[in-house]
Amino acid sequence: MIPFKLTDELLVKIEELIENKRETELASLLAEVHYADVAEIINELDEEHATYLLKLLDSEKTSETLTELDEDVREAILSNFSAKEIAGELDELDTDDAADIIGGLPKGIVQEVISEIEDREHAKDIVDLLRYSENSAGGLMAKELVKVNENWNVLTCVKEMRAQAENVTRVHSIYVVDDEDKLKGRLSLKDLLTTSTKTNIKDVYIPKVDYVNVNEKPEEVAKIMSKYDLEAIPVIDEIGRLVGRITIDDIVDVIKEEAEKDYQLAAGISQDVEADDSIWQLTKARLPWLFIGMMGGIGAASIINVYEGAFVKFPILLAFIPLMQATAGNVGVQSSAIVVQGLANDTIKGEVWGRLGKELLLGLVNGLALAFVFLFISHFGFDTSYLVSLTVGIALVTVIVNAAIIGTFIPIFLQKRGIDPAIATGPFITTSNDVLGILIYFSIAKVILNF
Structure with a gap:
């Protein structure tokens, strides 16, 4: 079987056939097309054309296609159907799919649609499913067995x-x-x-x-x-x-859906949104984390400002600020991503302290390896003094260990508090480690360089 591919040419052809109401040719063209592929076509059409095409299909294919449509597209199309027409399509579906569709209808017509379903036992099962929360096994199940x-x-x-x-x-x-x-x-x-x-x-x-x-x-x-x-x-x-x-x-x-939600949380998007959503919806989803990131940046700037006197005696310290922030952020995201994945797959076993100890040791090994490489590069590439290189090296090890611990602890802590730990893999970890990384860097520098 050759995989279906929706091309611009095919879409234009279908739109032309709809415009000219050439129903026989349309029916022939889509006869062998899977309902999931028909849904892909309809998702790309405007509401009028989509409604026309969906009503043209045979009843069984129409009902199956409805289950595959984007929710907003389906709701728009069904607004052009009568309660009896909707009920006719629901009669063809399994109860779980029918309940999902009814759940997306305006409350004013739900009862009317249910009353129009001919199979009363089917209608009773659908109503039974509607009483369960969407976020439960009851809301996910079908009655057919x-x-x-x-x-x-x-x-x-x-x-x-x-x-x-x-x-x-x-x-x-x-x-x-x-x-x-x-x-x-x-x-x-x-x-x-x-x-x-x-x-x-x-x-x-x-x-x-x-x-x-x-x-x-x-x-x-x-x-x-x-x-x-x-x-x-x-x-x-x-x-x-x-x-x-x-x-x-x-x-x-x-x-x-869970993977998409976790991916968006990791990217600093607090709500479930899509690229086609409105500017307002996208702004609401993104702005809170951007604000947190900005506050983190202001916090880091405040710490740097406190130690501005150090730049007079050791201006080279300024050059290594991005190194501290980038390394801390990367290590934190790596640690949190592994932990979040383990929590999602239920593969993390044992006590929290054991997990933290392992990450501490791992961070120490990685930190020492990177510090060794840095000492070599800084000596030949930046021509810094041994004391400054040693300062940055020690700070680098400390920052990495700290970031590893935070990246491990925060997801576990959030899950125990009933909060999705995926939120810890994004700006939350990056921002906190950026600020702490700067604080650790200058605190160590002050002790060793005595400024």
């Missing part, structure tokens, strides 16, 4: 599974419940096929099954599914009843 009662025999089980499977796009697992719908375990398809039809399910099912609670955070669900290589995981409510399942495609979306 295959479950069997432990008291059935194999023959009854197979009949029931056939009926249930009609509403499930892909059967990942067969879950076993008791008469109160409490999750008991899972059923192996191999055991089902090789066991006598009269055998009770309770005699062959596997009691060990991984599951999550409806209130579990999506990030924790992702960790569990990643750790145990699960394609799907059942979700239980507060009293242990099986209420849904989460599939790997939903978890991939969670991982992607």
Whole structure:
């Protein structure tokens, strides 16, 4: 299969066909195009053309395409649909996707759309999902699954599974419940096929099954599914009843969103924004960290101003300020990035002091190596005195050790306080280490050079 690529030529052709209302040619052109690729096309069209094209598709493809659209594009397009038209598309979707779409609709028409859904059981499941927070396993799960009662025999089980499977796009697992719908375990398809039809399910099912609670955070669900290589995981409510399942495609979306959020935090962007957002939204996301960076710069300038007398006797000290700031910032970001990654993957084990001790030793080794190189370069490149070179070298080692400790401690501290540790990998660490690096540099210089 050749990967789809949206070109300017194709986009222009589609716009021309829409302008001329050549529906047959449009339908033929998009007949073999995957719904995710159709969504990519629609994301690039204006609202009028996008609405026209989406309504032209067959119902199943339209509904699947809706799930792949950018949220703002989808909301704009659906504003041109009637409540009955929206309900018709939701009838084709799994409950989790349908709930996501309804959750983005204006509150005034949500009830009207739900009342127009023909499959009342489907509508009931969607309403049930809407009561869960988006930031929970309940808000992520779908109601469609295959479950069997432990008291059935194999023959009854197979009949029931056939009926249930009609509403499930892909059967990942067969879950076993008791008469109160409490999750008991899972059923192996191999055991089902090789066991006598009269055998009770309770005699062959596997009691060990991984599951999550409806209130579990999506990030924790992702960790569990990643750790145990699960394609799907059942979700239980507060009293242990099986209420849904989460599939790997939903978890991939969670991982992607979390990675994007962490990347933006590391870059000093405090809100989830995109390049196409308004100037005001982008400003709100960026300005707070720029302000913190500016205050850090002012702090560093104030420290330098305190020691301005040193530049009269040792003007060469001024030349090494960027070295201290850059090294401190880089080491801090390196240490914090490793720790944040470990916290995200749940691979950091042991006590905080053990982790700090390891980073201290690592910082000392790196600091000594860089200081040795600096002493060689400064002697031949800058023609500085041995005392000044020794001062800068000692300051460099101290700054690196300090930055390593801060870069390790801050993410762990933030996580223990319930704050996303990814925030520590960006301007927060860089700014704090810049200021402390300057303070350490001049404090050591004052002691050794006696100015």
